[in-house]
Amino acid sequence: MKITQYYNTEKYINLMRECIVCAADYLKLRCEKARCIEIPRLNIIIRENIDPKLFLRICLEYRFHRNTLTQWIARIYIYLIYVHLLFRAPLFLHNKSTFMMPFGYVAAMGGNNRVRLIDAMNAFALLIPSDAANSFFILNILSAYKPENRFPLNLMPKIFAFSDRLYFEQQVEGIAINRLRLSKIQQKFINDEMNHYFACQSESSYAVDINSFLSSRVEILLRYGALKDDLFYSMFVDLCSDVKKFVENLNITTYVQVSPSHGDLNLGNILYSTNRIFIIDWEYCYDRYMEYDRIVYSYNLRHLSTEDYVDFVENTSLDDINVLIFLIEDILFRFINYKKDLINSNQYINCIVDLIKSKIVVV
DSSP, X not given: OOTTOBSOHHXXXXXXXXXXXXXXXXXXXXXXXEEEEEEGGGTEEEETTOXXXXXXXXXXXXXXXXXXXXXXXXXXXHHHHHHHHHHTOOOOSSEEEEEEEETTEEXXXXXXXXXXXXXXXXXXXXXXXSSTTOOHHHHHHHHHTSGGGOOOGGGSOOEEEOSSSOEEEEOOOOEEGGGSOOOHHHHHHHHHHHHHHHHHHHHTOEEEEHHHHHHHHHHHHHHHTOOTTSHHHHHHHHHXXXXXXXXXXXXXXXXXXXXXXXXXXXXXXXEEOSSOEEEOOOTTOEXXXXXXXXXXXXXXXXXXXXXHHHHHHHHOSSOHHHHHHHHHHHHHHHHHTOOTTBTTHHXXXXXXXXXXXXXXXXO
């Protein structure tokens, strides 16, 4: 998560409030009215009487950044809140309101698709989908832990599934590697661990013809919950159809190497702590183009500007077919991850659509 990632912070706070109530009702948890502090810049709601040291632990990642100025601004901001909690000093520029919080839980942290309820021990958090009616993301997470997917479990937080709507996840402490200045030894260790992950992917890979591959991408969008009259759905179907015609006109048999995939393997989803890494946020896990994770990780694509993204696509060593396969996977991710108030969502979608169209000639 980034500070001020969302334009409409009030809407996001209300969404978190709804998720907390939904989880409490679903699990029949006892709740109490609790005075809470809304900290939308950190996407966090905390009890007013939270242990100040626990607040610092929850905000550990926010206190690191490669940009020194940004890091110090974030640290000053967080420590001002810490001082307030420690001495019960007046806290300005933050709303205090009453939330129905489950007993034993002291904070709620928002994410793109989930809300994380954190208990006073900071051991296992309760994860709830932002859209309580959609089990897509939770089912993806649970599938990542199936033995047949052969992911290295030592790189993944422990989870305990309650249902296809809720699960508990181990609170792992570490810093996202995109926020750290890594030594050569640390970087080598991380690369070795990631190469092990990619080797596991390769071992579980299989080939499918490109027509079946494209059809399965459309099915994933439908499974996510897209309606057939949605703009994104019709746009994606048209793009897949154009890619299919382009490949057919080449008069070659094309297969796509597919494997279980994390789906959002950006550097912000890899945590490092004392010769240990964890790969987090598995909600986009499903079978996809085998090289997708490696490309996203190796080129840090999630944190590139659209201009740098175009430059990567135009200069990649992948052949035209594999570039198209990657772009189809990436625009599917962008459709599923689309948020109206998430910065740059539309820019990236338009950019990838233009790139796909520039790569194909439909006769």
